[in-house]
Amino acid sequence: MKALMLCGHGSRDQGAVTEFAGLAEKLKSRLPDWKTDYGYLEFAKPIIRDGLDRLRAEGAHEIMALPGMLFAAGHAKNDIPSVLNTYAAENDVQIRYGRELGIDPKMLRAAGERIKECLRADGWQEGEPLHDTMLVVVGRGASDPDANSNVSKVMRMLWEGLGFGWGETCYSGVTFPLVGPGLSHAARLGYKRIVVFPYFLFTGILVRRIYDQTDAVAAEHPGIRFLKAPYLGAHEMVVETFVERLNEILEGTNVMNCQLCKYREQVLGFEAEVGLAQESHHHHVEGIGSAADCALCDTTCTGACRVSKVPGHDHVGHDHGHSDGHHHHHDGDHHGHAHDHNHSHSRGGHDHAHDHGHSHGKGHSHGHDHHHHPYPHADHPLGPRSMR
Structure with missing residues (x-):
């Protein structure tokens, strides 16, 4: 079989x-x-x-x-x-x-469609130039520089493929720059619309944190429209x-x-x-x-167990600090x-x-x-x- x-x-x-x-x-x-x-x-x-x-x-x-x-x-x-x-x-x-x-044309097509969904919701129509819009792709972040560099390549392929005015990459944890400083940097580049795209397969506490950080930076820059694109999900591609x-x-x-x-x-x-x-x-x-x-x-994880140190949530006493240098x-x-x-x-x-x-x-x-x-x-x- x-x-x-x-x-x-x-x-x-x-x-x-x-x-x-x-x-x-x-x-x-x-x-x-x-x-x-x-x-x-x-x-x-x-x-x-x-x-x-x-x-x-x-x-x-x-x-x-x-x-x-x-x-x-x-x-x-x-x-x-x-x-x-x-x-x-x-x-x-x-x-x-x-x-x-990995980096695959089908994965890029799926990512491009998620980004377009977000833009259409903001009034964008297919074929309109995106020179006034910036793309920020957020990866998971790892202690492996090759994996981190792949997120940057995905961002560049999407930036060039869709014709955004500018593109940047940041990460949800482990490496740098994180979402907060990454978006704060992006906000200083002069673009009035910034699309934030989590390059993640599924939902979870990290995706929600990305969106929360986007809201926090957006509140500090009321003159910029921050759009939150959906993650990949089980897209057909x-x-x-x-x-x-x-x-x-x-x-x-x-x-x-x-x-x-x-x-x-x-x-x-x-x-x-x-x-x-x-x-x-x-x-x-x-x-x-x-x-x-x-x-x-x-059913929605808030990360409260990390603060409360609930038994069974801390790797049975192991220090599993992915966010602290992957130790x-x-x-x-x-x-x-x-x-x-x-x-x-x-x-x-x-x-x-x-x-x-x-x-x-x-x-x-x-x-x-x-x-x-x-x-x-x-x-x-x-x-x-x-x-x-």
């Missing part, structure tokens, strides 16, 4: 979880000959292992897996492949892993991009671009991260802290994986076309303090702490 597993990050926000499940349903409809399931790394259920269990129970011995990620940073490069590798080794199943959505990524696995062409990967190359400012271990820090928090478990919020402190087993980035790596019948080819060493040290390499610009004045 043909089996496909869609792997998401997960969210405490029920709206984001519902939208991701809706995307999985669209993929099922688009691929009627495939058994399709889904799961999350953290903050939501079902977890990835649950989806894989269901596919295996239906008779799947070979499973294609896709990361539900826009760009390849730590989750797509490390966490998801680690979960899949572990599952494959424990359950005698072959899993073939595809690449992230997004679904088609996932289908293309699946076909790449089948054709053997799903090779990640490693030219600027900080784990493989001596990228400026990140030289110390070449060869870092590939492992997931999510294995002991899978499914913990989901919207269904939270007593502080209803993670864990107590557990250390897997000394050599990081050789061979993208045709196979392990135990588990052929990952781009799982960095980390060779899984047996010299595991136990009871260690495990943390991701600190983000080198954590003290930058324009970031990288997430918006308050």
Whole structure:
């Protein structure tokens, strides 16, 4: 049987979880000959292992897996492949892993249509020049400069493709500039209309924070019209991009671009991260802290758990400071994986076309303090702490 597993990050926000499940349903409809399931790394259920269990129970011995990620940073490069590798080794199943959505003409078309929806609501008509309008694209932000640079490329493609007067990029967290300083900078460039577009797949607390920050900056600049474009969602072109990524696995062409990967190359400012271990820090928090478990919020996450330190919402005592330089402190087993980035790596019948080819060493040290390499610009004045 043909089996496909869609792997998401997960969210405490029920709206984001519902939208991701809706995307999985669209993929099922688009691929009627495939058994399709889904799961999350953290903050939501079902977890990835649950989806894989269901596919295996239906008779799947070979499973294609896709990361539900826009760009390849730590989750797509490390966490998801680690979960899949572990599952494959424990359950005698072959899993073939595809690449992230990436920069793709179909994704750009989807983004362009979301931006046009926003402009039409403001009275713009197709064909009218946008020389008096500025575009600001907001990315998630990561401790991987290659992923961050991809957001800038998306912004440039949209800026040039739609003919905006000017374009800028900012980020919701981890890196810089954040949305507040980014929009404050944009407001000084003289444009009377600024479109703010979150380059996100789904809703959630970060998207709402982007819109809230837009409102805050707009209040300080009443002479400028700030328009809030909708995020990508399960646009048909997004679904088609996932289908293309699946076909790449089948054709053997799903090779990640490693030219600027900080784990493989001596990228400026990140030289110390070449060869870092590939492992997931999510294995002991899978499914913990989901919207269904939270007593502080209803279905819309407000981030109150970050302030209240509710048990089950703080990675079980781990310091998971994505917004504070991407530092993670864990107590557990250390897997000394050599990081050789061979993208045709196979392990135990588990052929990952781009799982960095980390060779899984047996010299595991136990009871260690495990943390991701600190983000080198954590003290930058324009970031990288997430918006308050």
